[in-house]
Amino acid sequence: MENPTTPSRERLNRFLARTGIGSRRTCDRLIQSGEVYVNDRPADHPGMRIDPERDRVTYGGRVVRPPDVCTYILMNKPRGFVVTVDDPQGRRTVMDLIDGVEARVYPVGRLDMDTGGLLILTDDGDLAHRLMHPRFGVEKTYLAEVRGRPTDGALDQLAKGVHLEDGPAAPARVRRRNPSAIEVTIHEGRNRQVRRMCEVVGHPVQTLERVAFGPLVGSGLDRGKWRHLESNEVKALKQAVDLGGGV
Known part of the structure; x- marks a missing residue:
């Protein structure tokens, strides 16, 4: 049995x-x-x-057999978890949310401890590297609830690219969702970038969530839950970084 x-x-x-x-x-x-x-x-x-x-x-x-043995996971990261395999300070990490996975997966890129949303974990080193490399310009979209009500002028500033302490941010796509919520799409992966961009235009972020990563939009998952990516999703990610789409 x-x-x-x-x-x-x-x-x-x-x-x-x-x-x-x-x-x-x-x-x-x-x-x-x-x-x-x-x-x-x-x-x-x-x-x-x-x-x-x-x-x-x-x-x-x-x-029939899968053509490789890599593992690809999509998580709806909750706030309060560190995006790392092991935290020297003993804080909860996203790895604490994964059980029953034999592969040694690791997070692709970063999400702040106080940011939630889409997170990819994999043991496919080539794909992970390309997804985060600036050359491929993979877009990430965030939904930000901000303090105050941003004016059209503030949104234009974000769209054109604001100056941060570590250099100018590239232009972003910005869409108003409601008077105090905006959707920001960037292709860079700098530390706390969306939060710092919103701070520059005078509207600090109150809550932040990643709602899209490249071709992956939404997760259909409850907070803290994860699932394996479907083959078509893996193909879409690979095609986005010129890996041909094979799985």
């Missing part, structure tokens, strides 16, 4: 999605229609667990 708690086991529908056959929902349909076999027997249900290293999975008469 399968032991669903065995760390090496994985849900069949997620395994198939990682091979690039289709989305998780598409893989569910293929399994339910009897087109997927595990060890030469029709798969029981989408949630059945397999050992990717030992079990033989076939679709359309061909063995």
Whole structure:
């Protein structure tokens, strides 16, 4: 009998999605229609667990396997957690929120301790490096609740690029969400950049959340929860940094 708690086991529908056959929902349909076999027997249900290293999975008469073993995770980071693998001060880190992951993943880029929202974790060093390298200009979008009501002039300043103590900020895309909330899209990754930009124009940030990272928009996750990225999401990230989109 399968032991669903065995760390090496994985849900069949997620395994198939990682091979690039289709989305998780598409893989569910293929399994339910009897087109997927595990060890030469029709798969029981989408949630059945397999050992990717030992079990033989076939679709359309061909063995299918993910083309690599990298792990890609999307988290809805809550405030109050440090974005690091290990904190010498003993504070809670985002790694405390992840369980059941055997791979040695690490966060891509930074989010301040008091900032929430989308965070990618992976063990794909090439992708992580490119996502944060200025040459690729991967955009990150933040929703900022600020003090006061920014004028159109203040938003224009942010859009054109303000001067920070470590040099001028590149122009940003800015959109008003309500009188005291703005959406800011930047492609740099400087420390506390959005907070410092808003401070310069006289509207300090009260709460800040990252709502998009490159092609990933929203997470569909509750605070503090995470999920593995679907194969199409990994492809989109790789295409954004000229890695060809293969998974």
